[in-house]
Amino acid sequence: xxxxxxxxxxxxxxxxxxxxxxxxxxxxxHMSFLEMLDVLNQDLITAGExxxxxxHDCREGVCGACGFVxxxxxxxxxxxxxxxxxxxxxxxxxxxxxxxxxxxxxxxVLRDLVVDRSAFDRILTAGGFISVRTGSAxxxxxxxxxxxxxxxAMDFAECIGCGACVASCPNSAAMLFVGAKIAHLGLLPQxxxxxxxxxxxxxxxxxxxxxxxxxxYRACEAVCPKEISISGIARMNKDFxxxxxxxxxxxxxxxx
Amino acid sequence: MNLTQGLYSSTIGKKILMAVTGIxxxxxxxxxxxxxxQLYLGAEQxxxxxxxxxxxxxxxxxxxxxxxxxxxVHVVAAVQLWLRNRASRPVRYRLFRPPEVDYAARTMxxxxxxxxxxxxxxxGHLTVGCLHHDFIRGDVYHNVVTTFRIWWVAGFYMLANxxxxxxxxxxxxxxxxxxxxxxxxxxxxxxxxxxxxxxxIGAGNVSLPLAVLAGVVR
Numbered sequence: 001x002x003x004x005x006x007x008x009x010x011x012x013x014x015x016x017x018x019x020x021x022x023x024x025x026x027x028x029x030h031m032s033f034l035e036m037l038d039v040l041n042q043d044l045i046t047a048g049e050x051x052x053x054x055x056h057d058c059r060e061g062v063c064g065a066c067g068f069v070x071x072x073x074x075x076x077x078x079x080x081x082x083x084x085x086x087x088x089x090x091x092x093x094x095x096x097x098x099x100x101x102x103x104x105x106x107x108x109v110l111r112d113l114v115v116d117r118s119a120f121d122r123i124l125t126a127g128g129f130i131s132v133r134t135g136s137a138x139x140x141x142x143x144x145x146x147x148x149x150x151x152x153a154m155d156f157a158e159c160i161g162c163g164a165c166v167a168s169c170p171n172s173a174a175m176l177f178v179g180a181k182i183a184h185l186g187l188l189p190q191x192x193x194x195x196x197x198x199x200x201x202x203x204x205x206x207x208x209x210x211x212x213x214x215x216x217y218r219a220c221e222a223v224c225p226k227e228i229s230i231s232g233i234a235r236m237n238k239d240f241x242x243x244x245x246x247x248x249x250x251x252x253x254x255x256x
Numbered sequence: 257m258n259l260t261q262g263l264y265s266s267t268i269g270k271k272i273l274m275a276v277t278g279i280x281x282x283x284x285x286x287x288x289x290x291x292x293x294q295l296y297l298g299a300e301q302x303x304x305x306x307x308x309x310x311x312x313x314x315x316x317x318x319x320x321x322x323x324x325x326x327x328x329v330h331v332v333a334a335v336q337l338w339l340r341n342r343a344s345r346p347v348r349y350r351l352f353r354p355p356e357v358d359y360a361a362r363t364m365x366x367x368x369x370x371x372x373x374x375x376x377x378x379x380g381h382l383t384v385g386c387l388h389h390d391f392i393r394g395d396v397y398h399n400v401v402t403t404f405r406i407w408w409v410a411g412f413y414m415l416a417n418x419x420x421x422x423x424x425x426x427x428x429x430x431x432x433x434x435x436x437x438x439x440x441x442x443x444x445x446x447x448x449x450x451x452x453x454x455x456x457i458g459a460g461n462v463s464l465p466l467a468v469l470a471g472v473v474r
Contacts, residue, residue: 006350019350072353098351105344168354170362172344173267203266212344213267213337216430217361219354231438237268238436244262244269 001027001093005040007052008100010109013116017109019098029089033076034059034066036088053112061085061225064160067167068113069100074164074223082162082225102167105210106174117163119209120177124161126205127198128181130190149187156184158226165220171212176220178206179232186239196243203240267340268434270333275431277326277333282424282453284323289460295473299397306396331372338365360426367423374416381409404468413465421458425450 003024010017024043027036034056041051057065061082068083070076076086091097099113107115157180165176182199185191191198214233221230263269291309294302309316360367377387382399385391389406392398404410429450432438438446467473 069349069351072349072351073355100349100351103345103347103349105346109347170354170357171341173341200262203268207266210344212341213271214433215337215341215361215364216426216433217354217357219357222355230433231443234433234436234438236436237271237434240262240266240268241272241436244259247259 001029001088001091001095003027003036003091003094004096006096006098007040007112008109009052009112010101011111013108013110027088027091029087031088032059032084033070033086033088034084053110053114055114056084059084062160064162067102067162067164069098069102069167071098074102074168075162075225079222080225080227082160085225102163104166104172106172107163107166115163117161119211120161120163120174122209123174123178123202123205124181127194127201128185129194130185130188131193132190143189145189149189153184153187156180156187156228156232159184159224159228160226162225164223164225166211168219168223169212170217170219171215172210173214173220174206174209174211175214175233175236176224176228176230178202179230179234179236180228182239183232183235186235195239196246199236199239200243203236267337270337271430271434273329274333274337275434277330278427278431280326281323281330282428285420285424285457289457292464293460295397295400295464296467299395302397302400303395306394310394327372327375331368334365334368358426360422364423364426367419371416371420371423374412374420377412378416400464401468401473404465407469410465410469414462417461418458420461421454424457425454428453 005022005024006019007022008017009020022040022043024036024040027039031039034054037052037054044051054068055065057063059066061084064082066083067075070083070086075081075083076090078086078090101107101109101113102115102117104115106119107117109115159177159180161177163177166172166174169175182202185198186195216230218230221228263273291305294305312319380387381403382388382396385393385399388399388403390399390402404413429447432446432450464473
């Protein structure tokens with residue numbers, strides 16, 4: 001099939017960037033979206049032009065590297081899927097496809113469709129961990145975990161940090177990402193000692209970045225490739241509120 | 257980060273402030289509507305109720321000041337969050353179709369200011385009386401009935417109260433999230449609770465100008 005692509009091209013972070021239109025003649029329905037871009041890039045390289053830069057790694061929907069906005073929807077219209085798992089059979093001959101990078105002040109574009117998501121890393125470093133005794137592996141049954149809690153925590157642990165939640169939020173808020181991390185660790189016994197400090201530290205780190213606030217649009221939940229629920233945001237809000245009211249952060253000497 | 261810093265300097269804290277003031281204002285709206293529904297019980301009942309409120313004296317002013325303070329906090333936090341959200345995406349999408357976003361959520365920043373303007377008009381109209389064509393202090397029944405016979409006044413009241421219902425629907429649902437009141441057992445019910453309250457308040461408030469306009473209340 002034939003496709004008309006409108007792709008965001010931007011040389012570097014300082015370049016204002018703009019859309020460029022490309023025609024693709026022989027797109028097969030078996031290609032993934034990224035393979036379709038590989039074909040485009042091969043054409044561009046043959047013609048002596050710069051290929052379109054985009055992030056990708058595992059190409060099986062589990063690493064969180066890929067992601068851009070296709071026709072206005074993060075990761076495209078297929079629910080519960082990353083771009084690499086979207087196949088061209090969902091498109092029709094003659095379609096026009098607009099491809100844009102995640103757009104958020106907190107995610108500056110580095111080149112074409114590649115954005116800097118290190119804001120997520122800074123939030124994770126602030127509190128996305130538990131204190132464990134390192135060294136030999138502990139006895140597997142030494143910490144009993146109810147299977148419901150383990151399953152529930154896994155639902156949030158599925159977050160791959162792709163950034164689609166921020167990209168599709170009208171406020172560019174990172175609440176679903178941070179909520180998923182806080183809920184994931186807060187549901188497990190190993191996550192209890194730092195639970196309040198974690199909520200404070202991660203929310204503080206999030207607020208330092210240029211993300212917006214939550215207005216409960218739920219667009220994040222709808223585009224999340226791992227279909228993470230906004231109940232994670234409710235859990236984050238609750239942990240944050242409890243931490244504020246208990247004042248436990250002051251007891252720890254971490255006054256800021 | 258202490259409590260005041262946490263409430264003021266974080267977006268989640270600001271949402272907590274909006275939720276707490278929102279609950280108080282929501283409670284006022286419910287009480288105000290229940291009081292107003294006494295219009296259906298006739299002039300004597302409604303005017304006696306108004307007299308009772310006026311007899312609260314200084315306490316009435318304490319309540320009024322408290323409500324005004326809540327409105328102030330609610331509005332300031334909303335504007336600050338709105339400005340932050342606007343700044344969060346300096347380069348816009350050419351094509352943006354975020355799924356799920358419902359009408360009430362998108363229009364909070366419109367329904368809010370319109371309701372605020374309506375409240376100011378309403379205070380001048382039926383509390384102070386300076387915007388009323390035939391205001392008689394103390395005769396609430398007369399003031400209400402004579403003004404709602406004017407179609408555009410009744411229409412404006414109905415429009416503002418429909419917007420208020422939409423605003424309360426999203427606000428009520430949102431505050432469940434903000435407070436973290438979520439549970440697998442009632443998580444889904446939260447939306448229906450919000451819809452239920454919004455419909456009751458919207459219907460109760462809109463019915464008053466409608467009843468006068470239709471000649472049911474004379």
